[in-house]
Amino acid sequence: MASGVARAVCLAALGVCEHVLAAQSRTVEFDTDVLGSRGIDPAMAEYFRLAPRFSEGRRVVTLFVNGRQQGWAEAQFDNAGELCFTQSLLNKAGLRSLEEGITDSQGCLAFQAHYPQTQVTLRPNQQEVLLLVPTHALADVAQTTTNFTRGGTAGMFSYDLLGLDNASSAGSSRYISASTLAGFNTADWIVRSRQQWNSGQQTGGVEHLYSYAQRDLQRLDSTLQLGQINTSSPLFAGVPITGAQLFPAQSAVRPSESSAAVDGIANSPSRIEVRQSGALIYSTWVPPGPFSLSGFSLLNGSDDLLVKVIGEDGATREFALPVSAFHQISQARPGYHLAVGTLRSRADEQIDNQTVATLSGSWGLGPTSLLSSGLMTTPNYQASGWGIDTRLFQHADLRWRTVLARQADTDSQGVQQSLSISSAFFERASFGLSATLRSEQYRDVLDNQSYSADQLQQRFANQFSATLGWADPRWGGISAAISRSALHNGEHRQRLSGSWGKGFKHASVSFNIEAESNATAMHLSIGIPLGGSRQLRTYASHRDTQTTLGSALSEQVNDTVSYRLGVDGIGEARGSRLNASVGLLPRYAQVGLGVNRDAASNSYMGQLKGGIAVHEDGVTFSPYAIQDTFGIASVGNLSGVQLTTPSGPVWTDGDGRAVIPGLSAYSQSRVQVMTRTLPRRVDLINGFKEVQAGRGSFNTLDFEVISVRRVLMQIVDEQGMPISRGASVLTEQGQLLGSVVEGGKAFLSDVQGAQTLHVQLANNRRCELQLEPPPDTHSDQLYEAMEGVCHAR
Numbered sequence: 001m002a003s004g005v006a007r008a009v010c011l012a013a014l015g016v017c018e019h020v021l022a023a024q025s026r027t028v029e030f031d032t033d034v035l036g037s038r039g040i041d042p043a044m045a046e047y048f049r050l051a052p053r054f055s056e057g058r059r060v061v062t063l064f065v066n067g068r069q070q071g072w073a074e075a076q077f078d079n080a081g082e083l084c085f086t087q088s089l090l091n092k093a094g095l096r097s098l099e100e101g102i103t104d105s106q107g108c109l110a111f112q113a114h115y116p117q118t119q120v121t122l123r124p125n126q127q128e129v130l131l132l133v134p135t136h137a138l139a140d141v142a143q144t145t146t147n148f149t150r151g152g153t154a155g156m157f158s159y160d161l162l163g164l165d166n167a168s169s170a171g172s173s174r175y176i177s178a179s180t181l182a183g184f185n186t187a188d189w190i191v192r193s194r195q196q197w198n199s200g201q202q203t204g205g206v207e208h209l210y211s212y213a214q215r216d217l218q219r220l221d222s223t224l225q226l227g228q229i230n231t232s233s234p235l236f237a238g239v240p241i242t243g244a245q246l247f248p249a250q251s252a253v254r255p256s257e258s259s260a261a262v263d264g265i266a267n268s269p270s271r272i273e274v275r276q277s278g279a280l281i282y283s284t285w286v287p288p289g290p291f292s293l294s295g296f297s298l299l300n301g302s303d304d305l306l307v308k309v310i311g312e313d314g315a316t317r318e319f320a321l322p323v324s325a326f327h328q329i330s331q332a333r334p335g336y337h338l339a340v341g342t343l344r345s346r347a348d349e350q351i352d353n354q355t356v357a358t359l360s361g362s363w364g365l366g367p368t369s370l371l372s373s374g375l376m377t378t379p380n381y382q383a384s385g386w387g388i389d390t391r392l393f394q395h396a397d398l399r400w401r402t403v404l405a406r407q408a409d410t411d412s413q414g415v416q417q418s419l420s421i422s423s424a425f426f427e428r429a430s431f432g433l434s435a436t437l438r439s440e441q442y443r444d445v446l447d448n449q450s451y452s453a454d455q456l457q458q459r460f461a462n463q464f465s466a467t468l469g470w471a472d473p474r475w476g477g478i479s480a481a482i483s484r485s486a487l488h489n490g491e492h493r494q495r496l497s498g499s500w501g502k503g504f505k506h507a508s509v510s511f512n513i514e515a516e517s518n519a520t521a522m523h524l525s526i527g528i529p530l531g532g533s534r535q536l537r538t539y540a541s542h543r544d545t546q547t548t549l550g551s552a553l554s555e556q557v558n559d560t561v562s563y564r565l566g567v568d569g570i571g572e573a574r575g576s577r578l579n580a581s582v583g584l585l586p587r588y589a590q591v592g593l594g595v596n597r598d599a600a601s602n603s604y605m606g607q608l609k610g611g612i613a614v615h616e617d618g619v620t621f622s623p624y625a626i627q628d629t630f631g632i633a634s635v636g637n638l639s640g641v642q643l644t645t646p647s648g649p650v651w652t653d654g655d656g657r658a659v660i661p662g663l664s665a666y667s668q669s670r671v672q673v674m675t676r677t678l679p680r681r682v683d684l685i686n687g688f689k690e691v692q693a694g695r696g697s698f699n700t701l702d703f704e705v706i707s708v709r710r711v712l713m714q715i716v717d718e719q720g721m722p723i724s725r726g727a728s729v730l731t732e733q734g735q736l737l738g739s740v741v742e743g744g745k746a747f748l749s750d751v752q753g754a755q756t757l758h759v760q761l762a763n764n765r766r767c768e769l770q771l772e773p774p775p776d777t778h779s780d781q782l783y784e785a786m787e788g789v790c791h792a793r
Contacts, residue, residue, distance in 0.1 A: 001245040014031075014544070019395060020587045026113070032685060034078065047149070047596065048173075054075075054077040054122060054124050054465040055081065055284075055735065055736050056078060056079045056735045056736075057076075057325065057735070057750070058074055058075070058076055058077075058580065058706070059074075059075050059077060059127070060073070060074055060075075060127070060683050060684070060685055060706065061075045061128060061129045062126075062127060062129070062200065062769075063075070063089075063092060063093060063095060063128075063129050063131070064128065064129070064130045065095070065131045065133065065423070066131070066132060066133060066138075066139075066590065067094045070092060070093055070094065071551065072089065073088075073089060073092040073093070073129075073685065074089075074242045074344065074685040074704070074706075075089060075129055075308045075688065076089075076108070076564075078108065079733075079734075079735070080093075081122075082120075082509075083120050083122065083129060084107075084108035085108055085109040085111040085112070086109060088106065089110065090109070090779045092323070092474060092686070093131060094138060094139050095111070095131075095133060095137055095138060095139060095511075096136075096137055096138070096139050097139075098110070098111060098114055098119070098578070100249065104326075106538065109135075111137075113135075115133060115134055115137045115537065116449070117133070117134045118131065118132065118133045118134070118137065119131070119132040119133075119239045121318065125149075129241070129468050131379060134176050136575070137407075148666060148667050148692050148693060148694035148697070149691065149692065149693050149697045149699050150188055150694050150697050151187055151188060151697060151698070152185065152186075152631075152697050152698025152699060153184070153186040153187070153615075153616070153698060154184065154185055154186075154613055154614060154615040154616075154630070154632070154698040154768065155182075155183070155184040155187065155613070155614035155615075156181075156182070156183055156184065156185070156611060156612065156613055156614070156626040157179065157180065157181070157607060157610075157612045157626075158181040158182075158474075158609075158610070158611040158625035158626050159178065159179070159180050159181075159608070159610065159612075159616075160179040160180075160607075160608075160609040161176075161177070161370065161607065161608045161609065162175075162271075162283055162284060162605075162607045162627070163175070163176045163263065163605070163606045164176075164271055164285065164603065164604070164605050165603065165604045165605075166312060166314075166601060166602070166603040167601060167602050167603070167767065168600050168601030168602075169600055171398075173200065174199075174200050174316070175198070175200035175271065176198065176199045176200060177196070177197065177198040177199075177280070177646050178196070178197045178198070178586070179194075179195070179197075179282070179436070180194070180195050180196075180197075181193070181194045181195075181198050181358045181551055181625070181626075182195075183448055183668075184614075185628075185629075185630075185696055185697070185698045186698075187215075188215050188216065188579040188694060188695070188696040188697060189213055189214070189215045189696060189698040190213065190214045190215065190358050190695070191211075191212075191213045191214075192210075192211070192214075192374070192628075193208075193211040194206055194208075194209040194210055194211075194297075195207065195209065196279065196280050196281065196753060196779070198280055198283065198463070199397040206512070207279050207280065208621065209279060209281070209299060210228040210240075210390065210578045211227050211228050212225055212226065212227035212228055212229045212297070212766050213225070213226045213227055213569070214226075214628075214696070215685045216249050216694070216695050216696065216712055217246075220246075221248065221249050221335070221383070222246050222247060222249055222335070223246070223247055223248070223249045224244070224245075224698060225244065225245050225247075226243075226244045228240070228241075228242050228342075228344060229241060229242075229243070229244075229245060229339075229766075230299075231244060231245060231337075232247045232337060232339075232489065233247070233337045233339065233358055233359055233360045233374060234337070234360060234362055234372040234374070234387055234389055234565075235360050235372060235373070235374045235376075235385040235386070235401060235403060236329070236358050236360065236374065236383065236385070236403075236445075237615065238298075238374045238377075239339075239343070239356070239358075239446065240342060240343070240344040240446075241298065241339065241341035241342060241344055241356055242341050242342050242344050242418060243341015243356075244339070244340060244341065244436055245337070245338060245339035245340070245341050246336075246337070246339075247335070247336075247337040247338075247339075248333045248334065248335035248337070249695075252264065254349070260293060260294065260295075260296060260297075260298050260305070261294040261322065261480070262274060262292070262293040262305070262307055262442055263290070263291070263292045263293075263497050263514075263704075264290070264307065264309060264319075264497070264510055264514055265289065265290050265291070265514050265521045265522075265523050265541065265543075266286050266287070266288055266289060266290075266291055266309060266311070266497035267279055267284070267288060267311060267521070267541055267543055267546075268288050268311045268312050268548075268568065268577070268596075269286070269287055269288060269311075269312050269594065269596045270285070270286055270288075270310055270312065271283065271284070271309075271311050271580050272284050272285070272286055272291065272293060272305055272307065272308070272310075272667065273307070273308040273310065274293070274296060274305055274306075274309075275306045275308070276298055276299045276303050276304075276305055276307070277303045278299060278305070279299060281296055281297070281299060282296035284607070285592070285594065285605045285607065287552070287564060287566065287579060287581060287594075288539075288548075288550060288566065288568050288579070289512075289523055289525065289539060289541065290499070290510075290512040290523055295558070301666060303320060303344045304320050304322050304485075305320065305321045305364045306318060306319075307319055307320070307321060307649050312596055312601070312603045313503070313650070314357060317519070319495055319516050320485070320493060320578075321483060321495070322460075322463040322465060322483050322496075324431065328468055333362060333370075333603070334357070334362050334364055334370065335359045335361070335362060336360070336361045337358070337359070338358070338359050338376070339356075339357065339358045340355075340356075340357045341355070341356060342354065342355055342356065342702055343356055343378070343445070351446060354378040354379055354380065354381075354394075355378060355379065356376065356377070356378045356445065357376070357377055357768070358374060358375065358376040358377075359374055359375055359376075360372060360374020360375070361373065361374065362389075362609060365388075365390075368390060368391040368495070369388065369389065369390040369391070370390070371386070371387075371388055371630065372386060372387040372388070372389070373385065373386040373387075374386075376445065377391060377406075378405060379410045380409050381405070381407050381443070381445050381586045382405070382406050382408075383405040383406070383407065383445065384403070384404050385401060385402055385403035385404065386402055387399070387400055387401040387402065388400050390674060392421075392423075393398055395423050395424045396421065396422070396423035397421070397422050397423070397604075398419075398421050399418075399419070399420045400417075400418070401417070401418040401419075402415065402416070402417055402418075403415065403418075403445075405442055405443055405445075405780070406576075407443040407447075409570050410443070410568050412442075412443055412534040413441055414438065414439040414442025414742070415438075415439050415442060416437065416438045416439075416441065416598070417435075418434070418435070418436045418437075419433075419434065419435050419436075420432070420433065420434040420587045421433045421434075427481070428470060428471045428472060429468075429469065429470045430468075430469045430470075431466070431468045431469070431473075432462030432465075432466065432467040433467075434463075434464070434465050434466075434467075435462070435465075436460075436462065436463045437462045438459070438460065438461055438462065440461065440488050443793065447459075454588060457487070457488045458487055458488070458489060458491075459487065459488055459489060459784050460485045460486065460487055460488075461486050461488045462485070462486050462750070463483070463484070463485045463486075464482075464483065464484045464485075465481070465482065465483040465484075466478045466481070466482050466483075467479070467480070467481045468481075468577045471664075475502065476500055476501055476502025476503075476509075476756065477497070477500070477502070477669070478499070478500045478791075479499050480496075480497070480498040480500065481496070482495070482496045482497075483548075483554075485682050491731050492517070493517055494516070494517055495514070495515070495516050495517075496513070496514065496515040496516075497512075497513065497514040497696050498512070498513050498514075499511065499512045499513075505510070505750050506528065506529075507526055507527060507528050507529075508526070508527040508529075509524075509525070509527075509690060510524075510525045510527075511523070511524050511525075512525075514535055519543065519544060520541040521541070521542065522534045522541070522542045522543075522688075523539060523540075523541045523542075524540050524541075525537055525538070526539070526556075528536050530553075532555070532646070533555055533556040533557075534553070534554075534555040535553070535554055535555070536549045536551065536552075536553050537551065537552050537553075538550070539551070539552075541568075543554075548568055548569055548572070549568065549569075550566060550567060550568030550569070550570060551566065551567055551568075552564055552565065552567075553565045554565070559585065559642075559649050560585040560586065560587070561582070561583070561584060561585075562582070562583040563581065563582045563583070564579075564581045564582075565579075565580050566578070566579045566580070567579070569598070574598070574599065574600070575598060575599045576598070577596060577598040578596070578597045578598070579594065579595070579596040579597075579598065580594065580595055581593065581594035581595075581605070582594075585649075586623075587621065587640075587651040588610065588621035588623060588651070588653065589608060589609070589610035589621065589623050589624065589652075589654075590607075590608070590609050590610055590623050591606075591607070591608055591625070592605070592606070592607035592608075593605065593606055593607075593741065594606075609625070609660060610622055610623050610625070611623075611624060611625050611626035611659065612626075613626060613630065613632060613659045615632055617632070617657065618655060618657075619631055620632060620653060620657050620658065620659050621659070622650065622658075622659035622661050623648070623650065624647045624648060624661040624662070625661065626659065626661050626662070627647075627661060627662030628661075628662075628665065628695060628696060629662065629663045629664075629665050629693050629694075629695055629696060629697055629699075630659065630661055630662055630663060630698065630699070631659075631660040631670055631691070631693070631697075631698060631699030631700060631701060632657055632658070632659060632660065632661055632698075632699075632700050632701070633645075633650075633652075633657065633658050633660055633701040633702075633703065633729050634652070634655075634656050634657045634658075634700070634703065634706070635654040635656055635658075635673060635684075635703045635705060636703070636705040637655065637680070638652060638656050638657050638678065638705065639652050639653060639655075639656060639669050640652060640677065641656070641658075641673060641674070641677050641678060642673075642674040642677040643658055643660075643671055643672060643673050643674065644670075644671070644674065645661065645662075645669075645671050646662055646663065646664060646669050647660070647661040647662045648672075649674075650662075651677075660699070660701070663691055663693040664693070665693060665695035665696075666692075666693075666694065666695065667680060668690050668691070668692055669690070669691045669692075669693065669778070670688060670689075670690050670691075671688065671689050671691065671701055672687060672688035672689075672691075673687050673688065673703050675687055678705070680705070680708055680781065680782050681705075681707060681708055681709065681710070681765055681781070682708070683703050683705065683706045683708050684703065684706075685703075685704045685705065685706065686702075686703065686704070687703075689701050689703070707782070708749070708750055709750065709751045709752075709773070710747070710748065710749055710750070710751070710782060710783035710784070711747075711748045711751045711771075711773065711783060711784050711785075711786050712745060712746075712783050712784070712785050712786070713745065713746045713747075713748055713771075713786055713788060714744060714745055714746050714747075714787045714788070715729075715740060715744045715745075715746055715759065715787075715788055715789075716744055716771060716785070716787070716788075716789055716790070717789070717790055717792070717793060718790075718792065721744075722743050722744025722745075723740050723744040723759060723761070723767075723790060724740070724744075724761065724762065725740055725741055725742055726740065726762065727739065727740040727759050727761050727762070728759070728760045729746050729748065729757055729758075729759055729760075729769075730757065730758045730759075730760060731755065731757065731758070732755070732756055732757075737749070737750075737757070740759070747783070751771065751772070751773055753786070754769055754771060754772045754773065755771050756770055757770075757771050758770040759790050765792070766792075766793050767790035767791055767793060768790065768791050768793055769788045769789070770788065770792045771786075772790060773786065
């Protein structure tokens with residue numbers, strides 16, 4: 001915007017200014033008699049006689065250093081239009097700071113005197129500043145852990161609320177669940193507590209899942225955890241204890257970083273419940289068709305998941321997924337793992353509060369292998385094991401674990417073997433394989449010694465899971481997963497799921513299948529794009545002997561609104577069913593609403609989720625759950641400004657603040673202001689910031705803004721006649737603000753309150769103008785129109 005104004009002023013004043021501004025480091029002589037005869041102030045010739053320059057004051061420019069763009073920066077220019085090196089400019093440019101006191105006569109840092117090889121190129125017509133500096137003037141950019149942000153104090157609260165209500169001729173039912181995570185960050189400590197509440201079922205009530213405190217110890221390159229935790233060990237991972245543990249930093253799968261995912265097919269709008277150890281850990285609502293759930297955390301790494309799919313008619317089916325399929329065994333890293341505490345009871349059974357201690361270590365065997373070994377002991381239980389992590393070839397990793405266990409009370413001894421392989425053996429193909437085998441006498445540390453013989457026989461003897469993914473532009477993408485468990489009593493449980501999808505010129509086709517021990521479901525879908533993100537999808541779903549036909553229209557309208565309108569059961573005797581849902585992101589929370597209707601029943605769904613950050617400046621709401629490492633961004637005091645974050649788009653509230661819900665620990669995260677959401681009279685000094693956050697830190701980012709007041713001035717003389725074209729408008733200090741164009745109009749790009757202006761006319765005549773703008777209303781107009789009378793001196 002500023003560059004366009006500068007260009008217009010120059011063209012109006014000189015007519016040949018484009019040529020002058022393109023010149024670099026050369027002197028241009030103007031014929032002052034010709035300029036005067038054309039009504040142009042000859043004083044402007046002196047201003048533009050030398051190399052191109054900016055007008056005096058602060059300007060937002062695009063900064064380049066040694067050919068690399070550094071983004072926007074606020075630059076200061078002196079009365080000669082030369083760049084003034086300030087500390088903020090050096091920081092933005094990534095240049096070394098100078099010793100205190102090294103300044104020139106105008107208070108600017110004498111950077112060029114200190115580094116005389118520095119070359120400065122100014123491009124006022126493009127609002128660019130180019131710096132060419134010697135390499136020893138660049139700041140040291142080597143990154144170590146000491147460079148990451150540390151500290152900060154803030155509280156957090158994340159929530160996920162779900163409500164379902166169903167009314168039919170047979171009666172009514174209601175279900176409500178709430179999952180919350182509360183805690184705070186201070187001095188790099190992470191404190192979290194997770195609770196789950198549900199109502200409307202026989203097992204309803206409040207369940208406290210865990211509470212813990214955690215901090216990375218930089219000097220030891222380790223992480224300390226205290227409270228209700230799961231052991232992190234390459235051999236004995238996932239054991240729930242109340243106590244403390246120390247392990248190599250970044251080597252644990254923390255509750256908020258689980259890779260668990262659940263896939264399936266819903267025949268109708270359904271509620272999905274995921275349980276582990278009898279505790280409800282996740283609940284949500286899905287429309288008809290394939291679903292894939294992720295983003296929830298496991299309680300431990302030893303108990304399988306039980307998934308329930310509850311249809312709107314109350315029909316329920318369930319299936320189990322082996323936890324080994326999620327590769328929850330900790331990836332080994334050189335170092336030692338130590339944990340001490342008491343065993344914690346699982347939700348569906350009581351465990352003796354025995355004291356437990358584990359110690360394991362991992363050591364490198366060459367550049368691509370690690371050897372691990374360790375011990376676990378309680379008063380009645382002892383286990384030892386070893387493992388190896390290695391790279392078989394360039395893109396294949398193998399992990400093997402062996403654990404020998406003995407339980408003193410029953411004098412039972414057994415062995416467990418675990419093997420997993422993952423590989424991306426081609427550019428477009430990958431696979432994963434995991435297997436766990438247990439001898440009949442093997443006991444886990446959590447196995448209750450009061451188990452009956454029948455209960456022990458219901459424990460699994462082996463578990464297998466495999467995944468395969470392949471994508472090809474000609475044939476589409478294929479994925480498949482299979483899991484199988486065999487119990488000691490001879491029973492088997494297995495599940496197969498797969499999908500294929502391909503996009504064509506005017507449509508997309510997908511096919512999903514899932515097969516369990518006693519049921520098979522298939523889903524075929526054809527999508528037709530209708531422009532933008534709008535899509536019409538027609539599908540056929542088959543389970544057992546029942547086939548359902550349906551169609552749905554969906555669209556992501558913008559960043560904040562999406563919807564789905566569907567009808568299924570087409571052609572069925574009981575009639576079709578209508579369903580509609582809308583997803584809203586009203587800046588500070590996520591909202592989901594849905595309704596389903598047929599001839600016999602009506603059901604309604606509502607979901608609300610998000611987060612709340614509590615910090616020294618107040619309370620700020622987030623549309624996303626808040627992670628271990630987070631922050632607050634402010635954009636002046638402007639509300640409604642959109643920023644992009646690693647978690648998704650966020651908006652500033654009435655105080656000009658927005659939550660950055662999650663930042664990647666020990667890596668670079670980018671936060672950017674969407675300039676199109678700024679008021680038109682606001683300039684942004686720097687539109688993006690990159691943060692390198694330490695785990696557990698609370699970060700504050702301040703995007704500085706400049707409020708610019710632009711005025712289109714109608715200037716007339718004492719007789720009411722417009723001032724002639726070409727006159728220059730100056731401040732009392734002689735700073736050029738603009739020039740007069742046809743009709744006595746002058747565009748003043750930055751007006752700072754009431755002041756006296758001088759208008760330099762042709763033939764060395766001058767007049768004075770009193771500029772008295774009204775109080776700033778902070779409107780969103782690009783400029784204000786004013787009139788003024790210029791009095792001859």
